[in-house]
Amino acid sequence: MSVAVPGAGTEKHEHGHGSPPGSNYWNAEKGLWSWLTTVDHKRIGIMYLISTLIAFSLGGFFALLLRLELLTPRKTIMSPAMYNQAFTLHGAIMVFLFIIPSIPGALGNFFLPIMIGAKDVAFPKLNLLSLYLYWTGALFTLGSLVAGGLETGWTFYVPYSSTTSGAVIMVTFGVFVAGFSSILTGLNFIVTIHKLRAPGVSWYRLPLFLWATYSTSVVQILATPVLAITLLLLIFERAFHIGIFDPALGGDAVLFQHFFWFYSHPAVYIMILPGFGLISELIAVHAKRKIFGYKAIAFSSVAIALIGFLVWGHHMFVAGQSEMAATIFSFLTFLVAIPTGVKLFNWISTLWRSSITYSTPMVYAIAFLFLFAIGGLTGLFLGMLAVDVHLHDTYFVVAHFHYVMMGGTVFAFVGALHHWWPKITGRMFNEKLGRISGIVMFIGFNMTFFTQFILGSRGMPRRYYNYLDQFQPLHQFSTVGSWVIGLAFLIVLYNLATSLKSGAKAPDNPWGGMSLEWQTETPPPTENFRVTPKVTHGPYDYSNDPNATGASDS
Amino acid sequence: MTGPKIDIGSFWLPKQSSTIAPSIDFAWDVVLWTCIIFFFLLMVPTFYFVVKYKRKKETEVTSAIDHSTKIEVVWTVLPLVILIALFFVGLAPWVNASVAPANAIEVQVTAQKWNWSFRYPNGTTSPGKLVVPKGKPVRLVMSATDVLHSFWVPEFRVKQDAIPGVYTSLWFEATQLGTYTVQCTEYCGGPEGDVAPDKPGGHSDMLATVEVVDEQKYKDFLESGGEDKSIPIAERGKKLFQQWGCNACHSLDGSKLAGPTFKGLFGREEELADGSKVKVDENYLKESILVPTAKVVKGYPPIMPVFQGQLKDPQIEAIIAFVKEQK
Ligand SMILES: [Cu+2]
Numbered sequence: 001m002s003v004a005v006p007g008a009g010t011e012k013h014e015h016g017h018g019s020p021p022g023s024n025y026w027n028a029e030k031g032l033w034s035w036l037t038t039v040d041h042k043r044i045g046i047m048y049l050i051s052t053l054i055a056f057s058l059g060g061f062f063a064l065l066l067r068l069e070l071l072t073p074r075k076t077i078m079s080p081a082m083y084n085q086a087f088t089l090h091g092a093i094m095v096f097l098f099i100i101p102s103i104p105g106a107l108g109n110f111f112l113p114i115m116i117g118a119k120d121v122a123f124p125k126l127n128l129l130s131l132y133l134y135w136t137g138a139l140f141t142l143g144s145l146v147a148g149g150l151e152t153g154w155t156f157y158v159p160y161s162s163t164t165s166g167a168v169i170m171v172t173f174g175v176f177v178a179g180f181s182s183i184l185t186g187l188n189f190i191v192t193i194h195k196l197r198a199p200g201v202s203w204y205r206l207p208l209f210l211w212a213t214y215s216t217s218v219v220q221i222l223a224t225p226v227l228a229i230t231l232l233l234l235i236f237e238r239a240f241h242i243g244i245f246d247p248a249l250g251g252d253a254v255l256f257q258h259f260f261w262f263y264s265h266p267a268v269y270i271m272i273l274p275g276f277g278l279i280s281e282l283i284a285v286h287a288k289r290k291i292f293g294y295k296a297i298a299f300s301s302v303a304i305a306l307i308g309f310l311v312w313g314h315h316m317f318v319a320g321q322s323e324m325a326a327t328i329f330s331f332l333t334f335l336v337a338i339p340t341g342v343k344l345f346n347w348i349s350t351l352w353r354s355s356i357t358y359s360t361p362m363v364y365a366i367a368f369l370f371l372f373a374i375g376g377l378t379g380l381f382l383g384m385l386a387v388d389v390h391l392h393d394t395y396f397v398v399a400h401f402h403y404v405m406m407g408g409t410v411f412a413f414v415g416a417l418h419h420w421w422p423k424i425t426g427r428m429f430n431e432k433l434g435r436i437s438g439i440v441m442f443i444g445f446n447m448t449f450f451t452q453f454i455l456g457s458r459g460m461p462r463r464y465y466n467y468l469d470q471f472q473p474l475h476q477f478s479t480v481g482s483w484v485i486g487l488a489f490l491i492v493l494y495n496l497a498t499s500l501k502s503g504a505k506a507p508d509n510p511w512g513g514m515s516l517e518w519q520t521e522t523p524p525p526t527e528n529f530r531v532t533p534k535v536t537h538g539p540y541d542y543s544n545d546p547n548a549t550g551a552s553d554s
Numbered sequence: 555m556t557g558p559k560i561d562i563g564s565f566w567l568p569k570q571s572s573t574i575a576p577s578i579d580f581a582w583d584v585v586l587w588t589c590i591i592f593f594f595l596l597m598v599p600t601f602y603f604v605v606k607y608k609r610k611k612e613t614e615v616t617s618a619i620d621h622s623t624k625i626e627v628v629w630t631v632l633p634l635v636i637l638i639a640l641f642f643v644g645l646a647p648w649v650n651a652s653v654a655p656a657n658a659i660e661v662q663v664t665a666q667k668w669n670w671s672f673r674y675p676n677g678t679t680s681p682g683k684l685v686v687p688k689g690k691p692v693r694l695v696m697s698a699t700d701v702l703h704s705f706w707v708p709e710f711r712v713k714q715d716a717i718p719g720v721y722t723s724l725w726f727e728a729t730q731l732g733t734y735t736v737q738c739t740e741y742c743g744g745p746e747g748d749v750a751p752d753k754p755g756g757h758s759d760m761l762a763t764v765e766v767v768d769e770q771k772y773k774d775f776l777e778s779g780g781e782d783k784s785i786p787i788a789e790r791g792k793k794l795f796q797q798w799g800c801n802a803c804h805s806l807d808g809s810k811l812a813g814p815t816f817k818g819l820f821g822r823e824e825e826l827a828d829g830s831k832v833k834v835d836e837n838y839l840k841e842s843i844l845v846p847t848a849k850v851v852k853g854y855p856p857i858m859p860v861f862q863g864q865l866k867d868p869q870i871e872a873i874i875a876f877v878k879e880q881k
Contacts, residue, residue: 003837010822015635047706048763062751075749075750075751075755077750078582079748080745080749080755081744081745081746081747081748081858082742083744083755083844084741084744084756084757089776093588105873133665148751150742151744156804157701157702157740157741159700159701159702159718160701160702160741160742160743163700164743165700178731183697247717247718248718248719250604253702253717253718253719253720253721254717254720287607287616288609288614288616289616289617290616290617290618290620291620292619292620292621293621293626294620294621295621296626317702318714318715319711319715319717320714320715320717320720320722323649326648327645329727330641330644331641334638334640334641335637336618336639337633337637338630338634338637341629341630341633342626342629344596345596345629345657348596348599348603349589349625351599351600351603351604351607351608352599352603352617353605353607353616353617353619354607354617355609355610355614355616356603356604356607356608356609357608357609358608366600369596369597369600370597373592373593373596373597374593375591377589377592380585380588380589380637380640380809381582381585381586381589383640383644384581384585384643384644384645385644385645385648386577386578386581386644386645386646386648386651386711387578387581387582387585387644388644389578389651389711389713390567390578390582390708390711391650391714392713392739392741393704393706393713393740394739403584407761419574435851454565454566457566457567457570458560458562458566458567458568458708459560459708459737461706461737461738461739461758462741463741463757463758464755464757464758465744465755465756465757465758466754466755466758466759468557468558468559468560468561468735469557469563470559471560523562534701540620541619542616542845543615543616543618
């Protein structure tokens with residue numbers, strides 16, 4: 001039954017077949033050096049997890065500072081210069097150092113090879129290089145904190161960014177380097193999915209998380225180089241005054257926006273598609289039901305990835321692009337809503353005639369459906385030309401993308417972290433505390449961000465240090481909400497951290513999942529499977545086997 | 555409440571105060587209700603299923619139905635139709651808002667850190683305050699001198715970026731008398747270092763006012779050159795002295811710049827380039843400002859720009875009052 005898998009390509013493994021029984025990836029080797037030089041995708045995933053969570057804490061810290069400053073319409077705790085730096089770093093850290101690398105880097109790295117029955121990714125050393133590139137990029141980006149700061153906003157719009165005295169070159173270089181990490185990870189995942197699937201893992205037996213990861217990887221490879229070129233040009237503009245973007249040098253300021261959004265809109269899908277993938281896993285496993293519309297969900301990821309390349313101009317409806325261009329971008333933007341809607345419909349249908357546990361991951365998944373529905377639907381307001389003119393660059397937009405990025409991706413991420421925590425660490429967390437964290441986070445999130453829809457449509461522009469007195473009550477409510485979110489994350493942190501010490505030992509398959517990661521030991525051995533699995537059914541075939549305790553490696 | 559403010563018209567939106575606002579709000583209402591309906595279409599089944607299919611025992615058998623072509627076609631095509639409809643609903647008012655009527659009054663808008671200035675066809679320049687007649691279309695032709703800015707009047711539902719090196723434009727026709735607030739909506743930085751709590755914070759204080767007035771007041775405004783009579787006259791003169799860049803060539807402390815100092819100017823006996831002498835009085839000052847070459851001061855090149863046609867009488871008076879104070 002055991003058919004040899006191409007394993008980890010041509011890379012030589014110190015721990016190939018047959019690591020000693022009882023050993024796992026945690027204890028296979030010891031010491032910091034063994035981690036820093038590892039090529040084990042699981043260990044790399046763990047290091048990504050820790051790094052991106054640190055980035056998230058830092059970004060979140062800045063967010064709380066911003067909200068605190070906005071408690072009053074005038075100065076509350078910081079100067080305008082500090083405020084401008086805080087929102088720039090909040091955005092840049094959350095986008096480039098947390099949300100883009102987090103799910104692919106941490107959960108993708110850890111689970112992608114396991115979910116296809118492989119021993120590792122196709123290029124394990126390249127994988128380690130990705131991590132080091134990410135760290136290098138992060139160091140440069142955060143280095144700006146001590147090197148004069150950055151106050152351009154995470155979008156680096158010229159001519160502001162080409163003329164300010166802030167540490168623009170340092171941060172853009174950091175983002176540039178981190179971009180290569182993203183490209184290489186995407187490349188690695190694509191090759192891995194193509195080449196290293198275990199016997200029986202056909203394309204239509206791939207867990208939906210992998211379809212989403214695959215689509216994301218395609219976008220990462222195709223779009224990130226454009227960001228790299230754009231940032232490089234910006235660096236040249238500042239260093240050598242080449243005159244491509246700065247009107248004072250004969251350049252075109254709007255050209256920069258085209259370049260920037262040509263990457264950064266597809267990047268929105270780099271940020272959300274992996275979250276979509278996670279939700280499919282959470283819902284199917286915790287409702288123990290065959291996923292409804294597997295193919296529709298899979299191909300909608302691909303469709304979103306492709307159409308996502310053609311809508312960047314919707315960020316520029318009032319930026320002086322031609323009316324014709326704006327009209328076309330508006331139309332195409334509406335088309336993205338179709339595959340997105342299809343996903344929501346299919347997830348909800350998967351709940352139909354299912355068997356739902358109110359487990360922590362499910363609480364987060366349901367919260368996701370609620371919040372993402374709002375995030376997606378409010379996108380329609382912004383796609384409508386006449387309405388967007390009013391809403392552009394207001395808190396309405398801030399609320400919209402937080403509903404998508406945080407209500408969507410972050411909720412999916414935290415849910416999936418709980419979902420896979422037992423598999424990763426071998427420990428169970430406290431279920432009750434987990435559920436409470438989800439509910440508290442949901443409440444805090446809506447307090448913080450639903451308020452901002454109202455602020456925005458009533459006339460509150462974004463990136464404002466001072467604001468009109470009339471907006472104070474709503475701003476205060478939003479700030480209180482941010483404290484509730486902060487509390488929720490403290491609960492999550494406490495719960496997960498204490499589980500490491502005092503949590504019950506996790507069984508191999510605590511939720512009764514069907515996909516491959518549940519069929520191996522907890523925590524997995526270095527080579528993932530002691531015996532190469534041979535797969536005979538799909539990842540969600542629950543109704544074939546109501547007991548669902550996994551028999552896929554028979 | 556004092557200070558700038560936005561009049562709120564409904565729960566979500568500011569008061570409608572331009573001719574295009576109602577059609578834009580119609581688009582808003584359409585998309586709002588579409589979204590509310592869809593939200594419930596999604597969430598009612600979700601929570602119904604979550605309650606109804608709560609797991610009662612571990613061995614529950616769940617449905618094996620994993621697709622239905624019929625329903626999948628429905629939930630793809632139906633939203634597609636609705637989305638295309640929404641696109642057109644959003645397009646129509648926007649097309650309207652994009653094409654200014656031919657008879658629109660054209661005002662040049664210059665945006666720079668962190669103020670707006672408005673210049674009328676007759677040369678009147680009004681910093682920080684846009685005065686427009688009610689019921690007449692106004693077209694703003696905008697540019698920026700330093701970085702990107704964006705002009706937004708929430709009650710008018712118009713917004714447009716001002717970009718260095720390019721002219722962009724927007725138009726509106728105000729339907730209600732009153733005062734409105736312009737907010738800059740494209741981030742443009744702030745002052746360096748710390749500032750006092752009540753001091754402007756840069757981008758967020760790049761505000762201006764729009765005053766919608768009747769036809770007669772608008773005419774008066776144009777004739778007066780936009781002077782605000784409630785401010786003491788010498789103070790207005792000082793503002794103009796800075797706004798019009800006189801301070802680049804004229805000092806107030808006696809030092810010699812490109813032009814003579816204003817310190818002790820009024821009443822002085824001035825020697826001209828042709829050797830004749832003249833006593834500095836109101837008439838001489840007025841002439842020197844409007845047509846500087848008529849009487850050139852000895853020892854200075856005739857480089858002062860001509861302000862004839864740009865500065866209006868009330869402004870000249872204000873400047874003269876200011877000069878008189880420089881003893
Ligand atoms: Cu976008």
